[in-house]
Amino acid sequence: MKWPALIAAMDAKARQATAQLEEAKVFALHLSRGECREAVVASAIRPWLPERYGLGSGEVVGVDGSRSKALDIVIYDALHSVVFRTAGGKLLCPAESVFGTIEVKTMLDMTELSDGISKGRSLSVISRPKTDAYRFTPTSGFELGHTLAGDRRSRHHYVTGIVAVDAMEGITILLELEGQRTQGEEQLPDLVVCLSGKWIIAKAKRTENGKLTLGDTEWGYDTYACVDAGDRTITVMNLLLQAKLQNINLPKSQAEDILTEALKATTVKIPNRSP
Numbered sequence: 001m002k003w004p005a006l007i008a009a010m011d012a013k014a015r016q017a018t019a020q021l022e023e024a025k026v027f028a029l030h031l032s033r034g035e036c037r038e039a040v041v042a043s044a045i046r047p048w049l050p051e052r053y054g055l056g057s058g059e060v061v062g063v064d065g066s067r068s069k070a071l072d073i074v075i076y077d078a079l080h081s082v083v084f085r086t087a088g089g090k091l092l093c094p095a096e097s098v099f100g101t102i103e104v105k106t107m108l109d110m111t112e113l114s115d116g117i118s119k120g121r122s123l124s125v126i127s128r129p130k131t132d133a134y135r136f137t138p139t140s141g142f143e144l145g146h147t148l149a150g151d152r153r154s155r156h157h158y159v160t161g162i163v164a165v166d167a168m169e170g171i172t173i174l175l176e177l178e179g180q181r182t183q184g185e186e187q188l189p190d191l192v193v194c195l196s197g198k199w200i201i202a203k204a205k206r207t208e209n210g211k212l213t214l215g216d217t218e219w220g221y222d223t224y225a226c227v228d229a230g231d232r233t234i235t236v237m238n239l240l241l242q243a244k245l246q247n248i249n250l251p252k253s254q255a256e257d258i259l260t261e262a263l264k265a266t267t268v269k270i271p272n273r274s275p
Contacts, residue, residue, distance in 0.1 A: 007235070014234035017043040018195075026165055027196050029106050037072050037104040040163060044195065045073070045102070048238035053099065053245065054078030058091025060098050062126040063254070069122040073102040075159065075245070082255050094258070095128040096251045100159030100190075100244075108164035108194065113173060117180075120160030121187035129251040131156045153219050155249040160189045161241070167194040174201050174226045181224065190217070190244055191237070198233045201226045202240060214240060218247050 001007075020043040021027060026036055041055055049055070054076045060068040074091055076083055081097035101123050103116040131154065167173065173192060180188060191202040203217040204225035212225055229236045 010235045010239075011232060013047065014232065017047070017234050018231075021165075021195065029166065031106070033104075033106060036106050036165060040104050040165070040195070041073060044163070044234050045238065045241075048234075049075075049242065049245075052077065052079050054081065054083070056085070056089070056091040058086075058093060060093050060095055060101075060123055060126060062095045062128065063257075064127070066126050068101075068126060069119045071101045071119055071123065072104045075099040075101065077250055080250075080253050082253070082258055094254055095126045096254045098123070098158065099248050099250070100161070102161045102163055105162060105164040106166065108162065108167035108173070108192070110168075110176070112164075113162070113176065113192075116162040116192075117187070117189060120162075120189050124158050124160060124187045128156055130154050131249040131251050155218075155247060156251055157218055157248060159241070159244045159248065160187075161191045161193070162189050163193045163195065163237070165194075166196045170194060170197060170199040170201060170226050170228075174224055177201065177224045191240060193233065193237050195233065198230050199226055199228050200233060200237055200240070215243055216247070218244065 021039060024035075024039040024043070025031060026039045031039065037057070046055060056074055056076070057070070057072055058074050059070055060074060070090075074093055076091070076093050076099065077097045082094055083097060084092040086092065101120060103119055105112045105116060108116075177188060177192070188203075191200060193200050201224055202214045203221040204212045204214050204223050205217055205221045206223070207213055212223075214225065214227075227236065
């Protein structure tokens with residue numbers, strides 16, 4: 001087994017997170033939706049993500065005026081983003097600053113699954129400038145000429161997921177997602193997680209030797225797979241989430257463009273110069 005000490009430490013952190021969720025009575029389903037979301041973020045997601053990934057509830061807007069639905073968790077760039085936080089603490093983020101979204105559900109049934117897919121889709125359809133492996137950060141990168149080789153696959157997509165405290169049978173959700181995939185639905189979640197059921201459903205693809213991989217599915221997948229992760233559910237969920245986040249390179253920061261638009265409604269004066 002590779003990385004035994006690291007994975008053991010992650011598993012210990014996952015057990016601590018589960019205990020914190022139990023203490024917060026999340027699994028008793030006695031919390032409001034907002035309280036449940038806050039508990040899941042605080043215990044099962046935030047401690048695992050590097051600080052460069054900001055987390056908050058709110059909406060995402062495109063340069064063309066398009067706007068997402070209200071999202072439970074917006075994962076945004078906390079280093080270079082132009083992010084507006086309202087008086088109530090909600091976020092309004094330009095699409096260029098957003099990595100993805102996660103919907104939190106207390107009980108995931110078909111109605112809530114449809115709602116989670118719909119909200120993820122409302123983000124995924126917002127267009128933004130394309131990027132590839134050579135856009136290192138929103139403020140740095142370089143362009144390759146057509147004669148140079150390199151990984152030119154697009155990396156401006158979003159990650160979407162659903163994390164549920166409890167849910168109906170995982171096989172039911174698996175079959176529903178797979179059915180929608182085979183019918184041509186493109187905007188489906190990358191992962192669906194049930195914390196109490198301890199399973200993860202994720203996009204997967206078959207390798208040349210016939211094995212399934214959950215990684216590198218951003219550029220195509222051919223099935224959904226359900227992982228019975230047991231006590232390692234939170235560990236696997238966060239590792240999978242980070243792997244997918246690392247495959248996204250955000251577009252160039254739009255701060256200057258936003259500044260230009262804001263200045264259009266202002267009057268700019270300069271001092272008169274004597275001849």
